[in-house]
Amino acid sequence: MKAFIVDMFYSRIQGRDAITAAGRLESGETFGLVDYRIEAVLYVRKSDEFEVRRHLPNSYFVLTPSNQSTMDGEAVISLRAPNLFELRNINKLLLELGVRTYEGDLDFGTRYRIANGIKLTVDIEGEALPSKHVDKLFINPTLTPAEGDFPLKVLSLDIETDHAASKILGFSFVSWTLGGKSLEEVHIHGESRRDDPAYLTAHKSEKDLLNAFQMRLLAIDPDIVTGWNVIDFDLFVLEKLATKYNLPFTLGRTKETSRYKKGQFFGKSRLIMQGRQVLDALTLARHTLFNFDDLRLGTVAKALLGRGKTLLVEEWQDAAAVILEAFESDRPAFAEYVLEDARLVKDILDIQKLIELTTARSQLTSLPLERAWGSIAAFEALYIAELNKRNIVAPTLGVDLKFEGSGTGGLVLNPKVGLHSHVLIFDFKSLYPSVMRTFNIDPLSYVHGHLLKSKNKLDELILAPGAIAFDREPGILPKLLDEFTARREEAKKQGDSLGSYTYKIIMNSFYGVLATDACRFADMKLSDAITGFGQFLLVEMQTYFENLGLRVLYGDTDSLFVQVDDLQGSTGEEAWTYGQNLCSKANQYLAERIKTDYRLESKMELEFEKYFRYCFLPPDRQGDSGRAKNYAGLNISGGKEKLVITGLEAVRSDWTPFARSLQRELLDRLFHEATPESMVSYIRTRLKDMFRGACDEELIYRKRIRRPLDSYIKTTPPHIKAARLLPRPVRVVRYLMTDNGPEPIGFVKSKIQYDHYLEKQIRPIVENLAPYAGFEAEDALDRTSGLKFSGTLS
Template sequence: MFEPQQGYIVSRHSSDVNGRLDIHYYVKTDVATVKVSIAQAETLFFTNAPLEALATDVQGVQCEESQLKSFSHDTVSVVRCQSLLLQQQMVAMVKKLGYAVYEEDIKPEDRYLMERHIRGQVTFVGVPDAAGLSFTQAKLKAGEYQPHWQVWSLDIETSVSRNELLSIGITSGERKVVLVVSPEPTQLENVYTFADERKLLMAFIKFVRKHSPDIIIGWNVIGFDLMFLDQRFRQLGIKPALGVQGENWRVREAKESGKVFASIAGRVVLDGITMLKVGGYHFISYSLNNVSSELLDESKLLTGGDRWQEIERMHREELDNFVAYNLQDCVLVERIFEKLQLIELQQTRVDLTGIPLSQTGGSVASFENLYLPRLHRKGWVAPAWSDDKFVPSPGGFVMNSLPGLYKNVLVFDFKSLYPSIIRTFYVDPLARVVAQALAQDEGLVPGYRGASFQRQFAILPELVAELAQSRESAKRDGNAILSYAIKIIMNSFYGVLGSQVCRFYHAELASSITMRGHELLGRSKQWMEERGAKVIYGDTDSLFITLSDSLSEDEAWQAGKELCEVVNQCLSEWCGDYADIDSHLELEFETLYTRFYMPTIRGQEEGSKKRYAGLSNGAIIFKGLEAARSDWTPLAKRFQVELFEHLFFDLDLESYVSEFVSDLRLGKFDQELIYSKQLTRPLAKYTKTQPPHVRAAKMADEWRQQQGLPPEYDRGRKRVQYVYTLSGVVPYLTDSDLEHLDYQHYIDKQVLPIAEGVFQMLHLNVVDILTPQFNLL
């Protein structure tokens, strides 16, 4: 009998080997990352075809009745296959016979873990090879292993003019290594020189295999670094044998989305930009220089549009500075990951949902991993994929605002509104189909668009309750990462149920969440107004109200707390009267704006939506205004912040605006006049319109072509920097592009629109104030 081993699943794989399904996992243990192959691996699917219609005499296929039912209330059979090819053939045969298939698309390596409630931590037992690095005939169950990851931060430098690899930089804690193409050896510490790209890449493979990193991080590391390396491997005829046991990596680009994916056996690659978005972090620009400047107060050693020329020069003439530049990028990424605990966040998501460690998205996968085992235990299989027409659910509640300048604006938020609606009103895929089939009213909770939910069969409410309880425990323990990870999982349920990429999608499900949200916001608004509050705005899960301007800050806080308690009591009583259900809805009062600005829609009298500014606890908060948007210049953001400082702290607005425009014309803000906007698709796809950033990108690529350089923007998905000069839009490539700037454009398009709304509410005319400086006609 072999001893059980503890570990953590790094990557998961399945394929047919010699006609039989092979499921194996790479598992990190205290000794090494080992390959664990499952005993008697099989893949399966369900069907409503009767057994007599199935080919039960095919070798490697086993068909049997099950105790499960489909959402169409048919008894289903299970078809087990010993290879992926056999399953593919059986699915095709069943469909040709006119029967339905269920769960045929679930990967066998995912199903094996899902059905055993295995997430990342695992205990396994199997037959080891002589080296103890591969285990066969293995069985797995959930474990309690906590890994200590070896993390590499990787960054490459390339020659833009020759489209060649110059170096690969790696940092991992104290280890800092650079592999560089250089004709001469160097005395620089931990810098290894190679005569050409081929020798460098071969050395890189050996280095990876020798030191075996678990997780590779970087900035756009998959979309650029690995993609470029893969192209050079293929160009030079080198097999990228970078897996734990020498397997070739796979780097591929999805044709439709253009997204790049990387798969390395026994290793995980995590991109910094993607992980920031997973973590809920928002930046005006996701460039490494901008993010590191904001988070770390550090920056890249070179910046600017022409830095590629300086990189090539340093590579030729100043190898020490070139190496320092390469390593600095690695170090910045490493520090960002450490500061924000992004690897801990990703592992927490795996521990909660069972998604692969490499999967940074995966809301649908997370949902299915949590829901399917519970569904099977209740005796049902997931529904077949539907070709029904997509019916979008109504969006979140958004009421027209009452524009104006206010004092004492109180903001009330429903705590986890959509998960709370699911839990309170039993919104659930299974509960919906059971309610349709049972001709009884007992136990039903009404939904919307004709839906109702049989509460005894609901799975999601119980799941949400478990997650909510875990989140409260995480908050008490001060575990912010776990609390946030649970939050994003719970909040994803609504989006999953309303998305056609989920097999459980139905218009009645998502609508029963959002339309219930509309009702709850509307009722809460009514209850507040009955008690003397004035509701000036509402958005998804929030209500903004005003009380008397004469209240002190302390009095406003006390009034808000009392009103919150009253509304929560009203919600509880209403739920009991409505459907004899317990309310898990909770309204919270956490924000008081002592000064508040709600604008009109530009050029209209109607109140705006999702746009406001307020002063709370001494800090000015912007929502949806120019200071919070990435498509306005730094000048606009500076102006808006300073303008509202003057407004909320009762300073002289008229003098400030006049002096600001004067300084603008004197060139004091030239470095803040650079627009930055993302290309969302390849340049050739912009056919109907040519926005300014597209025109600038085309001009930049035309210049590069004249210099004999490859295009930079033709594939899209890059941020373009540009300015307005007296001759029109030009790309910002060097500081020389800041000559002959069109200051009138920036006054008209960046300053005036921000100032107008505020001055209008103060019954002042900003045009009169600025007329001496510029002509508005």
Template sequence: MNSGLGEQQLIKGRVLTRHALHKQGVLVLQYYIQTESGPIAVELFNQEHVCFVQSSDEARLFSCAGLTGIRPSPVALKSFNQAPVSALYCGDGRLMRTLIRAAKDLDIELFESDVKAEHRFLIERFIALDVEFYGQFVERSAENSFSSSSSHSLPQSQPLFVASRARLSTSTIKLNAISLDFECSFSGELYSVGLYGQTLEGGVYQKVIMVGQPEETEQDYIEWVSNEYELIIRLIEWFQEYDPDIIIGWSVVTFDLALLYRRAKYHGIALNIGRDNQPLGWKVEDKYRPETLSLPGRVVLDGIDWLKAAFYQFERYSLEFVSQALLDEGKAIHNVDNRMGEIKELFFNDKPALAHYNLTDCRLVWDIFEKTHLFDFAIERAKLTGLELGRVGASVAAFNNLYLPHLHRAGYVAPSKPVSDGIESPGGYVMDSVPGLYRHILVLDFKSLYPSIIRTFLIDPKGLVEGLNHGFSQQPSKTVPGFLGAQFSREKPILPMLIKNLSEQREQAKQNHDAPLSQAIKIIMNSLYGVLGSKGCVFHDARLASSITMRGHEIMKQTRRWIEAEGYEVIYGDTDSTFVWLGNDFEQAEVQQTGKALAQKVNQFWVDKLNSEFQLESFLELEFETHFEQFFMPTLRGSVEGSKKRYVGTKLNRLGQPELIFKGMEQVRSDWSPLARRVQYELYERLFQQQDVESYLRETVDKLTRGELNKELVFAKQLRRDLEEYTAKSAPHLKAARKLCDATGDPQYGKRGARVEYVMTLNGAEPVQHTTASMDYNYYLSRQLEPIAEPILSILKTTFSQVTTNQMSLI
């Protein structure tokens, strides 16, 4: 990268952020990339926004005033109804919005008008994260510089590269990250900011910028500033010095960066913490969310959002709870529940301790990212989908990124809206269960069932359009039948090809023990059905989604028939899992052998059936997944019918020790009391070990009524919105929150995100901090213990009331 100014050359890097700008009257696409030699701003001039219109609608559309500057051009593409289309080009975003409004007023379809220019440029070239740009370095002109209203702004440090073309590349560039966290007062005034990361040499980087007079301390990472204003100024300078590619944190967008933005605005400081001295901003005023954040050249990853994106599940997503669960370590503070009060106390009386607390929060977030491989997961997801690095969710956008370039090469544009005729596809197949207590239950799972169905039966949006045309032309040999009248063309389907490529990449990732890549691919593959079944996707068509789910129903039913023909009983089935009872007299080695042989035999049945009936290659793969040594399928409450999606079983873990597995039971639900969950666990453990259940229940009820278990009666729930925004006011946690606000006079207890801890008393739900009445033990007996005990007691031919009559009469 040390070539002279103006010399043509190639640069390689990883795309951090994407922007569409208007300079000198033209559309400029701007990409910040990280290269081996450092960050570079890349710009492509004279670009255009693009959408499509049916050629037959073009003249009527252009009869509308105000569209001067839109350039139509015929292209070798057509719509899904086989009509030729024209491309519409313009270099002005406002003009493109005028075009969209005009088409809507005239009821004219525009195709792909929602695809942003900065994204389209990359996806049409199959560029996701890693890129090569060809062009030259230039001097920054006045138009290329970014002015600031702040006298504290710093000079530019990144070179500008003007590119003429781009192509997909590969890269192993390591991005530089920092974990950021603010501490503040109740009113939001900043006390300190913690910064934690790794140096290029692999060591630890740590800094706390603290408001206050310098103190003698062994903590050499503390940098003192005189007030909040100076803290913000110093942080802006720090961003220019350290220059991170990635910022991570816990609610880092909705809390930390939003707070920083508001405090900088209060002081009139231009918050220029982006690259090239560009400001942090929000695309929608006062909507401080990840999708509205604008921070050129830097990526922001929120720990909560990315754990959820990687399908980690926790009862609560507070930093304290997650760090205890994953790291066996929590916040460096005495009273987590009253941390705001303690933070204030530390700020005024022990600032070194506050700095330690602040930095510990940063480190915990960093360690969570490392432990769960979230950095690698985010990178691999961006490489696979073409989504911006740092964008969570967006499964529809990911589908479009993968599908559109192939669709265009096949001669089509995407539909303007989903097909909807009122017929919706059914969900996954759930079999009626056979309730009871069993030994030796096998669980046979179809590996990635829905992606396998898509690949096997050639289910594809383009394939549906062409398949129906073949059907109308009386050429059934060229199609594969679906459901609801669907026919899928056998000729070059796109979606099955994408599934094939993803499946092969996942197998390679498994062989390479690359867990983040394997997980990213799995999530993307499994999202493809959901996208086709979503009305938020323009490719949605009930015939597509139903041809997946209804085929899944057919596969599950046929698999059951084959298994039962082998002499075994199927007691339950759910979406892609079949539960097989072998009988009670099997040895462990025999069980394993039977499970594998049964799965292999069913797979061969499918190979033969699909080849003979459809002339299709089967990619359905049934696997022997789990052996439950003991298994309990409960009945529906108050019924003799078997339940669905609820069961308990014991299986051997990796150490050969039996462990209890709960599915859909109260044990795994956070809206049940700790007492109910503990008792449920103990009851099933005793049932499976053939220990006395009834005496244990009587003893527990006795302790409950004597008040010995009060600490286990506390419910906890987080407010998802501010208290006054709830329309239904009768929920117990809302009543408790309202009582606490009234009792303390502190409205913070009713704010979104507040954790409400309450118990049920004779006066109803009351907050733990302000209980005025006695415990309602009858509530805990009838609404907590009885529902979880009855399924087990029904097996033992008794009832909760019969077991606990004496104890309940004492209440």
């Protein structure tokens, strides 16, 4: 029968090592498995056998021959320990003695999945036994890879507490099966009332309320538990309160107590609930394509759902006091508040398909759901599995690692400042993954290439810029990328946007993984080779276009802006036809060049992405050169036009809404050939509106606080000064500049300093555009040209 493994972990059962797992069967039933057929094993080089025997007593281990080898081709022998605890001690000791170990740090779950060739969806065969915690229990079953969709059950929860989080007022549950309807319930501390809604249950004591939490969670029996900051707040607080009342905190599918493990970094804490997975919705929201002003639930919900929390509380206000007041004096409002928080989490996850995306990523990489978004873990899981298929063992982290190289970045061609017409934007499709596929850039082929280079076998090598050598024998990483590319294209054809996106983000993560020493396969020379080829390809295409008599205005890493004077007078449709034909010829040229110079089949694909009828490349503040990653254009496609802005003030959250809208309007007028007089008139009108107080809401700065306020000693930026005037710390401060400096919203006592906005927000934008729009900036900004400015709130 088919099964989805929700959780897999190491257990010690009656003195024996075991792999334990739990999950959901295709029928909807829950299952568990226990497999005792595992070994505590690592590998050492055959040449180190004497050192191992010399330093370790024989009773600790068993050394046996192996048909496997290291990445550089040396034979290894296996070292088997009596249990995982002893294996970890042996691994640590050997590393301290300078003996290189291999796969000595792999967790049992990863080792088990690789050994069985499985991911998370499996066919499970064996006798099913009854169990207290799951519907069916399998001992030493046979597992084989499978595919399928499973009715995973999700539970979104929210708790509300007093100010000190020492007392729980109530909690809410919203549970649902993926693709199905949801069930809602609220439980509070207090007496039952006749007018309580059907979803509300009251409990006379806090202890009863905590008992109800555990009983209801176990009854619902979710595969995934989620909530907003659910690990570091809700479940952390519940664990403390359970301890306070001497209550069990057994929330999983085993008899083991659930436990909180604090992480070193934000979003890295865990709540171990064996047999289930706890996924923090706040952390998952970071993987959407949206940039939020902050990551508070209300902010994210407003942006994605168009609705927020039912009790409006400014960040600087005492939220706990507002909630406590509702609890004590407005029970229906409190119940609706706590329930809506759990609903918002469900709806955010649903609209962004974050549970489905996490599940798809886990299935692709074989990682558990809670680790699905770890790029390094995903890369290593995939790569080690492929190494083992070639009878090669992976180094323990830090072994054989030579993190050398310059860390070269992408190439940026200096922008040709100005207003340009008829600009074609070309972009390499998945540049770095395509480079790896084309030029066989791969950790194993790099190791082999280094060995071949030392033997002067240059004909068997692919030489990257910087003389970095790779074997021509197809590597593991290009093979994986070829498979993922094909699957992504198939997903696109089938209209499976979720599948397509899953493959895209996995593929794009590989370059970054190879550039960090937290990965056992990383080497800066690998990343240097990738970026080196990227630079070569960008220059190659620049030269190709310029040899055709075209003008390359700008280039950055994987894209080129090419001006085509021949398109003067052309329609948008004609420009697109020209761009597509030009792109096809460029790809043909590049494929021939790679085949001639490198004897390789090109996997590179240049795409014609946009046609800008007008494109503005702004100067820097000094006016000396262009600004990389800053441009605006009027994109024409399918008979429609769209203003595209990248990097400029109009799309930067640290500029005021007034400045952003001003620049956007000016660019739109510039691209539609507005007269200089009309642009000057527009600017003056907007200034008049500002100085008479009609635009005060648009003058609010909104900036994040990234460090503790008391850490700002030498310099104190305006937003920090404003934040220090608030009664409570905030993560995002909203403030106005006044005659007495920055003052936070809600505490503005002074007159707004409009001259500040004129000089710091408006002047830079107008001066940047004026030379290309045909007017003098001072004409537009002159306060004596028939306009009367008060400079104060009217």
